[in-house]
Amino acid sequence: MALCESVRGGWRWRGSGGAFGAVVGVMLLGLSLAQSVPRQAACPAAVAPLSLTQPEYQGTEEDTSVGFMSALVQSFLHTVQPKPFPKDLILNVVQDVDQKQQIDQELLKEVLIYQVGFLVCVAIGVLYIVLMPLVGFFLACCRCCGNCGGKMYQKQTSSTDCRRRTLYWGAFITTVIIFAGNICMFRSNEAFRQSVDGGVVELDKTIENVQEFLTTVPQQVNYVVNESYKTVQEVSRNLDAIGPQLGAEIQKRFRGTLDPALNSVRLLDRETVNTDKELKKLNSSLVQLQSSVDRLQANVTVVKNRINQTLSEPNCNGCANMYDQLHELTLDTSISIPSLSELQSAVDDVIKTDLQSKIKEVEDFFDSIPQRVTNDTKDVVENSQQRLDEIKTQVSQVTNDIPLSALTNVSKTLEQVQKDISKFTPEIERAEHIRWGVCVVLCCVVLLVVVCYLLGLVLGPAGLSPRKDPAKRSCTADCGGIFLMMGAGFSFLFSWLFMIAVVLLFLLGGSVYDLLCQPWNNGQLLEFIDTPDLIPGLEIGPALGLKSNINISDIYRDCEQNQPLWTTLHLYEVINLDDLLNVSKYTDEIQMYFDNTDITLATITLLSPDVKKQLSSFSASAKDFDSAAVTQQINNVSSINLNTTADRLDRLADVQNNDAIKLALRSEAMDLRKIQSDIETIITPQLESINSTVQDLQPVFHNANGTVGEVLGNVEAAQDFLNTNTTQIVETESRKFVDCQLGYFIVYADWANLTITQQVGRCGPVAGAVDSVEIIVCSHLVESLNAFWFSLGWCIIFFIPGIIFSIKLAKYYRRMKYSDVYDDHIIMNHIPRAQMKFT
Numbered sequence: 001m002a003l004c005e006s007v008r009g010g011w012r013w014r015g016s017g018g019a020f021g022a023v024v025g026v027m028l029l030g031l032s033l034a035q036s037v038p039r040q041a042a043c044p045a046a047v048a049p050l051s052l053t054q055p056e057y058q059g060t061e062e063d064t065s066v067g068f069m070s071a072l073v074q075s076f077l078h079t080v081q082p083k084p085f086p087k088d089l090i091l092n093v094v095q096d097v098d099q100k101q102q103i104d105q106e107l108l109k110e111v112l113i114y115q116v117g118f119l120v121c122v123a124i125g126v127l128y129i130v131l132m133p134l135v136g137f138f139l140a141c142c143r144c145c146g147n148c149g150g151k152m153y154q155k156q157t158s159s160t161d162c163r164r165r166t167l168y169w170g171a172f173i174t175t176v177i178i179f180a181g182n183i184c185m186f187r188s189n190e191a192f193r194q195s196v197d198g199g200v201v202e203l204d205k206t207i208e209n210v211q212e213f214l215t216t217v218p219q220q221v222n223y224v225v226n227e228s229y230k231t232v233q234e235v236s237r238n239l240d241a242i243g244p245q246l247g248a249e250i251q252k253r254f255r256g257t258l259d260p261a262l263n264s265v266r267l268l269d270r271e272t273v274n275t276d277k278e279l280k281k282l283n284s285s286l287v288q289l290q291s292s293v294d295r296l297q298a299n300v301t302v303v304k305n306r307i308n309q310t311l312s313e314p315n316c317n318g319c320a321n322m323y324d325q326l327h328e329l330t331l332d333t334s335i336s337i338p339s340l341s342e343l344q345s346a347v348d349d350v351i352k353t354d355l356q357s358k359i360k361e362v363e364d365f366f367d368s369i370p371q372r373v374t375n376d377t378k379d380v381v382e383n384s385q386q387r388l389d390e391i392k393t394q395v396s397q398v399t400n401d402i403p404l405s406a407l408t409n410v411s412k413t414l415e416q417v418q419k420d421i422s423k424f425t426p427e428i429e430r431a432e433h434i435r436w437g438v439c440v441v442l443c444c445v446v447l448l449v450v451v452c453y454l455l456g457l458v459l460g461p462a463g464l465s466p467r468k469d470p471a472k473r474s475c476t477a478d479c480g481g482i483f484l485m486m487g488a489g490f491s492f493l494f495s496w497l498f499m500i501a502v503v504l505l506f507l508l509g510g511s512v513y514d515l516l517c518q519p520w521n522n523g524q525l526l527e528f529i530d531t532p533d534l535i536p537g538l539e540i541g542p543a544l545g546l547k548s549n550i551n552i553s554d555i556y557r558d559c560e561q562n563q564p565l566w567t568t569l570h571l572y573e574v575i576n577l578d579d580l581l582n583v584s585k586y587t588d589e590i591q592m593y594f595d596n597t598d599i600t601l602a603t604i605t606l607l608s609p610d611v612k613k614q615l616s617s618f619s620a621s622a623k624d625f626d627s628a629a630v631t632q633q634i635n636n637v638s639s640i641n642l643n644t645t646a647d648r649l650d651r652l653a654d655v656q657n658n659d660a661i662k663l664a665l666r667s668e669a670m671d672l673r674k675i676q677s678d679i680e681t682i683i684t685p686q687l688e689s690i691n692s693t694v695q696d697l698q699p700v701f702h703n704a705n706g707t708v709g710e711v712l713g714n715v716e717a718a719q720d721f722l723n724t725n726t727t728q729i730v731e732t733e734s735r736k737f738v739d740c741q742l743g744y745f746i747v748y749a750d751w752a753n754l755t756i757t758q759q760v761g762r763c764g765p766v767a768g769a770v771d772s773v774e775i776i777v778c779s780h781l782v783e784s785l786n787a788f789w790f791s792l793g794w795c796i797i798f799f800i801p802g803i804i805f806s807i808k809l810a811k812y813y814r815r816m817k818y819s820d821v822y823d824d825h826i827i828m829n830h831i832p833r834a835q836m837k838f839t
Contacts, residue, residue: 052223052759055216057209057768068191069184069787070779076790077510080117085519087528089114094534118510125503128796129496136492139807164812168457171484171805175453178798182446184791188784189439195780196432200425206772207418213765214411217565218404220760224752242737247370249733254366254722261718262359264711292682296675300642303671304329307649310665315658322652329645329672439788442501445494446795452487453806456480460813473815481814484806491799498796505789509782517778526553540569548573556767565761577753642676645669 092107112119238245307326311319463476519525529535530551540550550570558568565571646669653665 052220052755054759054762055212057212057765058205068187069790070783073783073786073790074513077513077786080121080510081115081514082117083114085515085524085528086114087524087531090515090528091531091534118507121506122503125499125506128499129503132492132496132499139492160812164809167805167809167812168461171453171802171809172457174798174802174805175450175457178446178453178795178802179450181791181794181798182443182450185439185443185446185788185795188787188791189436189443192439192781192784192788193432193436195776195784196428199776199780200421200428202772202776203421204418206769207414207421209765210769211411211414211418213761213763214407214414217407217761221404224755224760228752243370243372243374246733246737247373249736250369250730251366253729253733254726257718257721258362258366261711261715262362265715266356266359292686296678296683299671299675299678300329303668303675306664306671307668310661310668313658313661315656316661317655317657318652322648325645325648329642442498442792445490446498446792449487449490449494449799449802452483452490453802456482456484456487456806456810456813459483460809464813471816473813475815477813478815481810481812484810484813488803488806488810491796491803495796495799498792502789502793502796505785506793509786509789512782513778513786517774517782520774520778523553526556527551529553555763556770559763559765559767559770562762562764562767564756564758565763566757568761568763577756640679642672642679646672646676 089107089110093111304326307322307329310316311322311326313319458480459476460480461477463474463478463480465474465477516525519528530553540552540555548570555568649665649669649672653662653669656662656665
């Protein structure tokens with residue numbers, strides 16, 4: 001009989017409660033920076049969480065310079081100022097001003113020497129400003145006095161046309177060059193306007209990106225800390241579910257061997273129940289068959305007696321031959337199974353053992369293992385929950401070690417800058433509109449000079465007749481000459497004013513490019529800003545609580561590579577992350593603690609010796625079942641055919657002379673056929689049912705020995721496995737549970753280390769903001785400004801040859817007051833050729 005002994009299980013936690021609390025506290029501190037995992041029935045392998053999702057920033061304009069003349073202008077400025085960035089000179093100037101509130105003479109001399117290229121250009125500009133109006137004034141006076149080409153007389157010579165063409169092409173080329181410069185003026189003016197309009201938008205995007213970065217960094221840090229809270233909660237749930245988790249793993253190891261044994265017992269129980277039903281069905285069928293056979297045998301006996309009387313009649317012809325077959329006319333037969341009662345008894349004994357209930361007892365025992373583990377660890381879980389609350393409080397202090405307040409201050413400053421930009425944007429747009437209008441006027445004045453030159457160059461040749469008297473030149477040619485003079489007059493009138501604008505813009509744009517944009521582009525500006533004590537209070541390291549200072553250029557270089565704040569701001573000087581996340585030093589202690597944990601399970605007996613004996617008895621009884629003998633008996637009964645005797649009676653009746661005997665024989669034959677019909681409709685189906693039952697039982701009894709042997713073998717193997725491996729299984733699964741928990745916080749601590757040191761606060765937007773401001777200020781505004789003054793200076797420089805060519809060329813088109821005609825026709829007299837006369 002199966003027996004499930006009383007179970008006794010328990011955890012014996014060795015060591016004091018304080019030691020356990022310390023161990024749990026250390027383990028959960030490592031888990032504090034980890035990512036939670038979904039709770040499952042079994043402890044899954046530790047998997048590192050996904051990386052932090054980096055924010056999406058607004059796209060800013062790339063460094064595609066709008067200064068279409070940047071190469072030409074920069075080449076000119078490098079020629080004017082070939083010296084490198086004057087870092088030491090600027091530092092000396094700043095220090096001298098701070099100390100003496102004025103610049104020393106020697107220092108001023110160094111400044112002037114450094115800026116000698118700009119001074120030369122300014123001197124040329126001043127000279128142009130002074131001389132151009134004076135030359136124009138004296139030229140006008142000279143021409144009014146009839147000199148300097150002012151006399152309306154032109155002497156015609158053989159070289160007049162050649163000189164006119166030379167002056168024409170000189171004036172034409174000069175005009176084209178001025179016109180090209182004028183086009184550059186228009187374009188650079190429009191480019192500056194677009195730079196101002198787009199610069200406000202780009203600057204706003206840049207500030208938004210930096211704000212997004214400053215907002216994201218605390219969120220990422222809080223995300224790591226919040227994930228530690230989730231991990232604490234997950235560990236808490238794991239401790240609450242330590243019974244189901246560890247108990248399920250122990251059950252799984254037991255089930256691996258136990259389930260085949262229980263399944264074979266369950267299958268045997270099912271087969272035994274089915275066999276019992278089939279045996280009872282067979283007994284019932286045999287009883288019913290015997291009853292039917294007895295009833296038909298009585299009918300056959302009655303008919304047999306009647307036939308015997310008929311055959312005994314003296315008038316019965318040939319009836320003596322029927323007596324032999326008449327003696328065989330009987331149904332007195334039966335089907336017997338000698339071992340049926342023993343089989344039924346053996347099956348009943350197996351059913352009485354109630355194998356299903358024994359299986360249920362074993363399953364209930366193993367199903368109770370998780371609950372027993374939970375009950376035995378109740379106090380431990382309560383103590384652990386208290387330690388978890390303390391760990392939560394400790395982890396929340398991590399954010400205090402990271403200087404997030406500095407980022408908050410920068411964010412507030414940027415908010416104020418953004419408000420100021422929004423406030424002054426209308427004024428900037430209004431001032432830019434005025435500037436754009438003034439520059440358009442300058443461009444139009446230069447265009448006016450170009451138009452005058454072009455009209456003169458078109459109308460002059462169009463109305464000129466070279467052979468015509470200069471005093472009789474056409475109005476068209478005269479207008480061409482007047483337009484050329486107008487262009488020269490406008491050039492004298494406005495060029496010196498334009499040169500004032502060129503000098504001022506040159507000093508502004510050139511100095512900004514030389515002292516700001518160029519060193520900003522090659523990195524010298526940031527290195528200059530890193531100079532100690534240059535900007536008071538600009539000590540990032542001490543402001544963040546670091547042991548060393550951080551250079552602006554180093555920060556920019558790291559941010560340009562999109563490095564995290566951990567390396568960019570040297571946060572490892574503030575937080576010893578390796579020590580905080582170092583859990584390897586606790587592993588041995590935690591492992592030793594769980595090695596001292598013991599779980600004891602009582603021995604369980606699957607099948608008692610009595611049950612095994614009854615199963616063996618059933619197997620032995622099944623061997624005696626002879627299905628072939630039963631089949632033979634069924635075939636014997638099935639072979640009975642009364643119709644053969646009835647047919648002989650009909651043939652015998654045909655040869656009778658006595659009608660009474662003939663009628664009696666026919667009546668008796670009919671009765672035999674009726675009985676045969678009853679046999680076919682009653683006895684034959686019953687025989688088929690018995691045969692089917694016997695055929696169903698035959699393989700069961702034939703394989704009973706092997707089935708029972710397999711069941712007993714599986715049960716014996718499972719029993720041996722439980723008796724020898726229970727303790728080892730419990731210890732192994734306990735160790736796996738501990739290793740899995742250790743794997744959780746080791747993997748997640750590594751993830752936290754990787755996340756903080758390589759993903760939190762990637763400062764690419766900061767370098768992008770610096771680059772964006774440099775693009776807005778230098779690549780857009782300064783280069784557009786430099787292109788404008790360079791184009792304007794280009795035009796007014798070529799005003800000088802334009803004036804010369806136009807004044808000289810105008811005299812070839814204007815109508816003169818005095819005539820002068822050059823005739824190159826020479827009259828030659830005909831000289832007769834000498835002839836020789838031959839006689």
